[in-house]
Amino acid sequence: MAAMAEPLVSVIIPAYNAAWCVGQAVDSVLAQAGVPFEVVVVNDGSTDDTAGALAGYGDRIRVVNKANGGLSSARNAGIRVARGELVAFLDADDWWLPGKLAAQSALMKEQPDVGFCSVAAEVRDPDGALLGIWACPQWEGSFLAALFHENAAVAGSGSGVMVRRGLFDRVGLFDEGLGSLEDIDMWMRLAAAAPYACVSKALAVIVKRPDSMSRNREVMRDAALSVMKKNRCLLPSSLQGAHWRAGMASVYADYAKWRYRAGRRLDAVADVLRALMLAPWARGRLCLGLLRDLALGRPV
Template sequence: MLVSAIIPTYNRARTIGSTLESVLSQTWKELEVIVVDDGSTDDTAAVVAGYGDRVRLIRQRNQGPSVARNTGIKASKGEIVSFLDSDDSWLPEKTARQVNLMQRTAGFGVECCVCNARMVYATQTINSFDVADLRPESPEGVWTNPAQVLMDRFLFFNQVVAVRRELLERTGYFREDLRIMEDYDMAMRLSLSGPWGYIAEPLVIWQGGAENSLSQGVSQVDACLQTFQILNDLKSSSQWGPLLPKHLLHRRMRVLKHRGVAFQLSGQSRPLNRWLGKLLMIYLQMYEKIYWRLPTTPRMSVRPA
């Protein structure tokens, strides 16, 4: 079974080599590697070209992460598609573990699989499942309620996902009108399509604070507003709207709207507005702390593979 590894990049000549080494070192050997250079002005293309026919290089003008990944998807041939950013890395067993799990769980309707990631910052290292409060009872298996869980929280996604091409074709590729939060939009659509496989072991290394990110400079206000718009678009969709858990959707959109207002007020020059913004943020933090303690709050529901 062929797996396509798609790597979008922009001015990452210093890091793209180690990223490619991690992909080429995968124990799963039926692998095609596609790098989409999104308008780099440094030596990124030359570094990639040095790998010869082991890596396919596609160059395009700078158009953002969604377009770059979609370019890679359209050029790829694998039955399963995975993504990796050009300053991060996979552990050697990542692809094999995910393919094997998806094969074992195909009878449950699993067409998408995510693994944990080690997120490395200057001052600490944490796991992405912990950040998203995902605490499965078994090391790997079938995640039966991803849509309910992702409605309330973000999951580190692009670098850890493996998805069948057939599912991508049904749900659609990355939205090219989004410069930020395109991974959350993709994750939500995939989560509404059925159960996922999961691996609780970190099989990806993510480097925090990298320069030349394809979506760098995202403010909290931007993230709140974009997430609200993504959920609103899904709600209005004839394909996805009926599948959304309505009570969770309304709660999440309400919180996002209030949080966006709080961030906007906090950034204004008038002292009264800043004070109101801070007060609203404190209220939201208290509300969220209570919400996460409620027995009705969605938790990760799993079954063995």
């Protein structure tokens, strides 16, 4: 479907040196049916031929060219020019399956209280092999509280989420000061402002690449801790104590495993001890088990 004069959905695709993949992402959006939409590709200072890869689409897409500023900066540039009532995000190296926009748009129409939603996603390797399904989360009570214990709860994340554009006026744009996990930070802020929902059918494809940002575990660790600390104030006061500390302890414990696998045994032990001190009751058994495994050289 070609871009419409009055789009319901603005699809934002940040692209940096994405000449090799952005075409598949754009094509998967243009193949969506049943919903008026526009496609906004933000060329974030690419030094390859991303501009050339986009030129052939003509007026079927809008291209925003800007100096390189990172993923959050590119997404924010797209939000600022978006014309749709709804904003959907897609990373340049992922793509959508047919019916994605229609399913989410229908959900948002049927549930007007929902501020943002996502879809389940297929996770594939660069050769196309299916690695698994990123399913919709299951939670009880506050979804915001659940996010503090399971950061990856929002299925599809940066390639699966759709947001009511007006909600950004309330929560702000993506944090350009974070080196990673800016999406988790945004989902927490959105969840504090409005309900979340998820389409259970896998309608996005996430490509897991060895050289992706998510492989830089030290950057992710620092960002995860920053996001948890920054957004503690969003929780109800009753959850800012033990609940938040248990979430922080889980972050330390998770990244302790990665540090151990990377050969940083002392750093791993230090993180487990931090986790134990934060939440001895809620995470004590987990931490003591990890310390035992690290001491015995067992795989974790």
